[in-house]
Amino acid sequence: MTRHLITSAIPYINGIKHLGNLVGSQLPADLYARYQRGRGHEVLFLCATDEHGTPAELAAAKAGKPVAEYCREMHAIQAEIAKGFGLSFDHFGRSSSPQNHRLTQHFAGRLAEAGLIGEVSEKQVYSNADGRFLPDRYIEGTCPNCGYDKARGDQCENCTKQLDPTDLIEPRSAISGSTDLEVRETKHLYLRQSGLKDQLDAWIDGKTDWPILTTSIAKKWLHDGDGLQDRGITRDLDWGIPVKKGDDDWPGMEGKVFYVWFDAPIEYIACAGEWAEATGRADAEWERWWRTDKGAQDVRYTQFMGKDNVPFHTLSFPATLIGSGEPWKMVDYIKSFNYLNYDGGQFSTSQGRGVFMDQALEILPADYWRWWLLSHAPESSDSEFTWENFQASVNKDLADVLGNFVSRITKFCRSKFGEAVPDGGAYGAQEEVLIADLQARLRRYETCMEAMEVRKSAQELRAIWVAGNEYLQSAAPWATVKEDPERAAAQVRMGLNLIRFYAVISAPFIPTASARMLSAMNTLETDWPTDVDAALRALPGGHAFTVPDVLFAKITDEQREDWQTRFSGTRD
RNA sequence: GGGCCUGUAGCUCAAUUGGUUAGAGCAGAGCGCUCAUAACGCUUUGGUUGGGGGUUCGAGUCCCUCCGGGCCUACCA
Numbered sequence: 001m002t003r004h005l006i007t008s009a010i011p012y013i014n015g016i017k018h019l020g021n022l023v024g025s026q027l028p029a030d031l032y033a034r035y036q037r038g039r040g041h042e043v044l045f046l047c048a049t050d051e052h053g054t055p056a057e058l059a060a061a062k063a064g065k066p067v068a069e070y071c072r073e074m075h076a077i078q079a080e081i082a083k084g085f086g087l088s089f090d091h092f093g094r095s096s097s098p099q100n101h102r103l104t105q106h107f108a109g110r111l112a113e114a115g116l117i118g119e120v121s122e123k124q125v126y127s128n129a130d131g132r133f134l135p136d137r138y139i140e141g142t143c144p145n146c147g148y149d150k151a152r153g154d155q156c157e158n159c160t161k162q163l164d165p166t167d168l169i170e171p172r173s174a175i176s177g178s179t180d181l182e183v184r185e186t187k188h189l190y191l192r193q194s195g196l197k198d199q200l201d202a203w204i205d206g207k208t209d210w211p212i213l214t215t216s217i218a219k220k221w222l223h224d225g226d227g228l229q230d231r232g233i234t235r236d237l238d239w240g241i242p243v244k245k246g247d248d249d250w251p252g253m254e255g256k257v258f259y260v261w262f263d264a265p266i267e268y269i270a271c272a273g274e275w276a277e278a279t280g281r282a283d284a285e286w287e288r289w290w291r292t293d294k295g296a297q298d299v300r301y302t303q304f305m306g307k308d309n310v311p312f313h314t315l316s317f318p319a320t321l322i323g324s325g326e327p328w329k330m331v332d333y334i335k336s337f338n339y340l341n342y343d344g345g346q347f348s349t350s351q352g353r354g355v356f357m358d359q360a361l362e363i364l365p366a367d368y369w370r371w372w373l374l375s376h377a378p379e380s381s382d383s384e385f386t387w388e389n390f391q392a393s394v395n396k397d398l399a400d401v402l403g404n405f406v407s408r409i410t411k412f413c414r415s416k417f418g419e420a421v422p423d424g425g426a427y428g429a430q431e432e433v434l435i436a437d438l439q440a441r442l443r444r445y446e447t448c449m450e451a452m453e454v455r456k457s458a459q460e461l462r463a464i465w466v467a468g469n470e471y472l473q474s475a476a477p478w479a480t481v482k483e484d485p486e487r488a489a490a491q492v493r494m495g496l497n498l499i500r501f502y503a504v505i506s507a508p509f510i511p512t513a514s515a516r517m518l519s520a521m522n523t524l525e526t527d528w529p530t531d532v533d534a535a536l537r538a539l540p541g542g543h544a545f546t547v548p549d550v551l552f553a554k555i556t557d558e559q560r561e562d563w564q565t566r567f568s569g570t571r572d
Numbered sequence: 573g574g575g576c577c578u579g580u581a582g583c584u585c586a587a588u589u590g591g592u593u594a595g596a597g598c599a600g601a602g603c604g605c606u607c608a609u610a611a612c613g614c615u616u617u618g619g620u621u622g623g624g625g626g627u628u629c630g631a632g633u634c635c636c637u638c639c640g641g642g643c644c645u646a647c648c649a
Contacts, residue, residue: 212576
C-alpha cells in the first residue's frame with residue numbers, strides 16, 4: 001500500500017472561482033484522491049485558501065470589511081462550494097492559520113541561518129492617498145512608447161512593451177486614481193535561490209516523467225538570461241505573516257509581512273498541521289506525511305496546478321525546502337494544466353466572464369460539471385467550453401449511455417422478476433466474454449488513472465459503460481425471457497451487477513450518481529473490483545433493490561439557450 | 573523582443589515518440605432492436621494532418637520558412 005499525499009493549488013481568497021480554476025487544480029486532484037482511496041491506499045488530500053497579498057486587502061476594502069473578517073467569510077463560502085462540487089479534501093485550510101504563521105517564520109529563520117536570505121534596499125512607488133506602496137501593476141499612466149493612457153506599471157497592454165513604473169507619463173494609482181505618488185526607499189528580504197540553482201537544476205533534470213509543460217517552464221526560469229534570479233519574499237502590507245526569524249524579531253523588518261508566494265506553498269505543510277488539530281491528532285500524525293525523518297519516506301506526493309503556478313512549485317518552494325536543510329518531503333510528481341477558455345475567450349475572475357462555481361451548482365448538479373470538465377481537461381493545450389459541447393457530452397455520455405443503462409435494466413427486472421435480483425440460471429459463454437472484456441478494459445482504465453491521464457481515463461470509463469449496453473443488446477433478455485426464463489434471470493442478474501460495478505469504478509468522476517446507484521442497488525460493497533468475475537457476482541439472487549429516479553436528466557435546447565444568454569455578459 | 577506550447581474529419585480529441593491503409597466519440601446517412609430517459613446496438617460517409625520547402629527507404633511526428641491560436645517573461649496571484 002502506498003501513502004498518497006495530494007495537494008491542489010490553493011485558490012485565492014478574493015471571490016468565487018470559475019470553472020477554469022476548478023478544472024486546473026482542485027477537480028483533477030479530487031479525481032486522483034478519490035481513485036487512490038478507492039484502490040485502498042491511504043490518502044491525505046489537502047487544499048486551502050490563499051489569503052494574503054494586495055488583492056485580498058483591496059477586495060476587503062471594497063466589501064467594506066476588515067481583511068480578517070472578509071477572509072473568514074470568503075473561506076467559509078469557498079469551503080461550502082467545494083463541498084457542493086464533491087471535492088473530498090481531508091482538510092480545507094487557510095494560509096492565514098497560526099500553523100502557517102509559525103512555519104513560514106520558521107522557514108525564514110532557517111534560510112537566514114543558512115545564509116540564503118539577503119537584505120536589499122530598493123525604491124518603490126508609494127501612494128499617499130491610498131496609504132500604501134503600490135505593486136507595479138497597480139500603477140497606471142500613459143505609455144511612453146505608444147501613448148496608450150491606461151498602461152500599467154509592469155507592461156503596456158496596448159503595445160506589450162515592458163515598463164518600469166517610473167517610465168509612465170502622468171502616473172496614477174490604479175486603486176484611487178490619485179496622482180499623489182512618491183518614490184520611497186524600502187528594505188526587503190530576498191531569497192537567494194540563485195545559490196541553489198545547481199541543486200534545483202539537478203533535481204528537475206531527474207524528473208523525466210513530468211509533463212513537458214511543467215519541466216519546460218522550470219528550465220526556462222533556471223537557464224534564461226543570467227539564470228535563476230533571487231526573489232523578494234517580503235512586502236510592505238498590513239495583512240500577512242509578520243516577518244520574523246523563527247520566534248525572534250527581525251531588526252529592520254518591523255511592520256513588513258512575507259510575500260504571499262513565500263507563505264502560500266508552505267501552507268501545504270501547515271494545512272496538514274491544521275488537519276491534525278481539527279481532527280484531534282497529535283503532531284506526529286501530520287509529520288509522518290511531511291518529514292522523511294518521521295515516517296514520510298514512503299509517501300508519494302503529487303501536486304496539481306494550472307500552468308501559471310509552475311515556477312513557484314518547481315523552483316521557489318523547493319528552494320525553500322532544500323534551503324532549510326531539514327528533511328522535508330519533496331514533491332514526486334507535478335501535474336499541470338493549461339487553461340480552459342469560455343466560448344471564444346478567457347474565463348476571467350476580474351471581468352466576471354464565464355461560469356463561476358456557485359452559478360454552476362445553481363443550474364445543474366456537480367456530477368454534470370465534473371464529468372464534462374474532467375473529460376475535456378486542458379492537458380495538452382488550452383481547451384474550450386461551449387454550451388453546445390457541454391449539452392451534447394452530458395446528454396450522450398451521462399443520460400444516454402450510463403443513465404439509460406441503469407434505467408433499462410432496473411425497470412425490465414421490476415416488470416419481469418420484481419424488485420430483487422433474479423435467482424436461477426448461470427453465467428455462460430456470453431457472460432465470460434463480457435467479463436474478460438471488462439477485465440481488460442478495467443486494467444486500461446486503471447493505467448490511465450495511475451498516470452493521471454484525465455481525458456483518456458474518461459474515455460476508457462465511457463467505453464466500459466458502453467460495453468454494458470452492447471451486452472444487453474446481444475443478450476436481449478426481453479427476448480430470452482419468453483423462451484428461457486432461467487437464462488433471462490442470469491442475464492438480468494448480470495445487468496444489475498454491472499450497475500454496482502459501474503458505481504464503484506465511476507465514483508472518482510461522478511461521486512453523487514455513484515452513491516445513488518449503490519443506494520438503489522441496496523449495497524455497501526464498494527471494494528475496488530480487482531477481480532471482475534467476482535465483482536459481477538457480488539449481488540446474489542434474491543438481493544432486493546429499488547428502481548432509482550432518472551439518474552441524469554437531459555439538458556434541453558431551451559435550457560441551453562437560456563444559459564447561453566444568461567452567461568453571455570459579465571458578472572457584477 | 574525572447575522562450576515554450578499549439579494547429580489532425582463539421583465539432584471535441586487520439587496516433588505505441590520516425591514505421592503498413594492517420595484512429596475514437598459526437599454530429600450526418602442507412603439498418604436492426606423494442607427492455608429503456610425518442611433511449612440502445614450494428615454498419616457507414618467524412619482527412620492534400622494550417623501553407624510551402626527540406627532530411628529520410630519511410631514524416632502528423634525531425635529541420636527551415638511563412639500563417640493562425642495560446643501561455644510565460646520574475647512586484648497580480
